[in-house]
Amino acid sequence: MAPPTDGSRYRLLVEAVTDYAIIMLDPAGAVMSWNPGARRLQDYEPPEIIGAHFSRFYTPEDRDLGLPQAALNAAARDGKFDGEGWRVRKDGTRFWAHVAINPIRESGGALAGFAHITRDLTEQRRAEELLRRSEEQFRLLVQSVTDYAIYMLDASGNITSWNQGAQRIKGYLPDEIIGQHFSRFYTQEDRQWGEPERALETAVREGRFEREALRVRKDGSVFNAHVIIDPIRDAKGEVVGFAKVTRDITERMKAQRDLEQAREALFQSQKMDAIGQLTGGVAHDFNNLLMAVLSSLELAKKRLPDDPQVARLLDNAIQGAQRGSVLTQRMLSFARRQSLEPKSIDLQALMSNLIELLQRSIGSGARIETDLPRALPPVLADENQLELALLNLTVNARDASAEGGAIRIEARDQALRAGDPIGLPPGRYVRISVTDQGEGMDAQTLARATEPFFTTKGVGKGTGLGLSMVHGMAEQIGGRFALTSSPGQGTTAEIWLPAAAASASGQVAQSEQAEGGPAPSLKILAVDDDGLVLFNTLAMLEDLGHTALEAHSGPEALDILEKNPVDLVITDQAMPQMSGMQLIAAIKERWPGLPVILATGYAELPAGTAQEMPKLAKPFSEADLASTITRLFA
Secondary structure: OOOHHHHHHHHHHOOOOOOOEEEEOOOOOOOEEEEEHHHHHOOOOOOHHHHEHHHHEEOOHHHHOOOHHHHHHHHHHHEEEEEEEEEHHHHOOEEEEEEEEEEEEOOOOOOOEEEEEEEOOOOOOOOOOOOOOHHHHHHHHOOOOOOOEEEEEEEEEEEEOOOOHHHHHOOOOHHOOOOOEEEEEEEHHHHHHHHHHHHHHHHHOOOOOOOEEEEOOOOOEEEEEEEEEEEEEEEOOOOOEEEEEEEOOOHHHHHHHHHHHHHHHHHHHHHHHHHHOOOOOHHHHHHHHHHHHHHHHHHHHOOOOHHHHHHHHHHHHHHHHHHHHHHHHHHHHHOOOOOOOOOOEEEHHHHHHHHHHHHHHHOOOOOEEEEEEOOOOOOEEHHHHHHHHHHHHHHHHHHOOOOOOOOEEEEEEEEEEEOOOOOOOOOEEEEEEEEEOOOOOHHHHHOOOOOOOOOOOOOOOOOHHHHHHHHHHHHHOOOEEEEEEEEOOOOHHHHHHHHHHHHHHHHHHHHHOOOOOOOOOEEEEEOOHHHEEEEEEHHHHHOHHHHHHEEHHHHEEEEEHHHHHEEEEEOOOOOOOOOOHHHHHHHHHHOOOOOOOEEEEOOOOOOOOOOOOOEOOOOOOOOHHHHHHHHHHH
């Protein structure tokens, strides 16, 4: 059997395509050719449609808007029309289509017509154009397309035709590539695995081959390609070649990767926000429960007979409730990003109280070694945030260390001069370091280690926020956070904190001493919607020698104040009908000189809440209550 002529190849190429409607229009838009794909997609037989205007494929609304002619004008003017929209089949049903229209010009530049390609995207949604060639008009049709590499292979896989899209995407001129085997577009690894041959075998066996993979250009660069191979058969069903369509999807793949990364970052952000909101909502009720437990235990301890065994049990219960309170504060320091409260901290005392928690947190598989000289100066930091930072760093060191490895926590007094590489202003600092014996990090990982949401742990095993929180805390307090690491050498995390001035601790001590005197007997209104908390607050106030009134809501408190002059109001923040801040505003409007203490269970306070407003952090003890009242009336 004689091989097909060039013209018949183009015809076979186009006639073999069934997934695309490939037609030719004259300059006015009348249909001049009709391939099997068009017949399958839009239901018309060639005698029914050839000579008709292509606008019948458009919806009535689009025809009223003049979109068919606008598409031809755009193609003639711009060299191409590419879009998506509703199209109409012969039976009136609609389908969503991707349409490409390219002008076909004679050698002198005169407009000979248009190449019109339609693909049904209702189910597949892939913007693919597959063009086939017929004799001269089919050759012009295929050659006018530049976004797709559309070419034909013989039965052995040798290239027999080459369009402008193939030349643009792959870089070869027709005389450089025609006659060559298409396997040269594959990577060396794919050729070694026999991928080109497997692709042709799949196309013959299954009637189609479709894949996304890397392909190679003439200059050796690789690109992401979407490839379709359809077998071309003669009238007897024998395979005489293949129709091959390739599209460069590098930009699309990059956009997909960027979108996936953005979605993952958004997911992490939303997850953390949801955790924060959930924690803030639960904290109010949880702290109310802790307060009821703590204050009841303290009052019971004062009223029970002096029994050492009972006193020890009560002390244990009080310590357990206090640990629960500390745990809640640590959780909310992340969830709410509370403002820091720097004060002078003795590292020796802090570590003495914290070391048991750290060891319990990392388990028995690792051990903690400490080296904190006694001569260390106190540091200026937020105690809760510093504890949380050390806990984060210790757990990270545990995760990075081999089973049974040592985690070393050290502190050193450092005097920095101007121009020191750490980048801090001159002065006295304390450098706290946490060192593990793990695998360490390479330069790329180290550079990103403090970025929010970046983590080297597996999915679900880390938020990627621990180091960024430590970094933010250190910077906000006037210090610095630094990481040093290399593969096989472990990691050292350093927190640089300003040394506290000696006078600072003295001032704190003097301030605390100034609070020692008891407040006079007062008439105090306590407001809280939680009956347990309100009962215990009244009991503590009466135990302190004050006269206590109670209100279960803001409106009830205002009614009581209208009838009973009081010296002080203590109100909860999160209450129905009227919040604590709303009650305070109403009180200041009617009784400007009446002092108010806001008791908050760590729920979010409204923006603009005055920092100097007296506050009681739930759960508060009788000592906390007495101290706050004393400060107001000292």
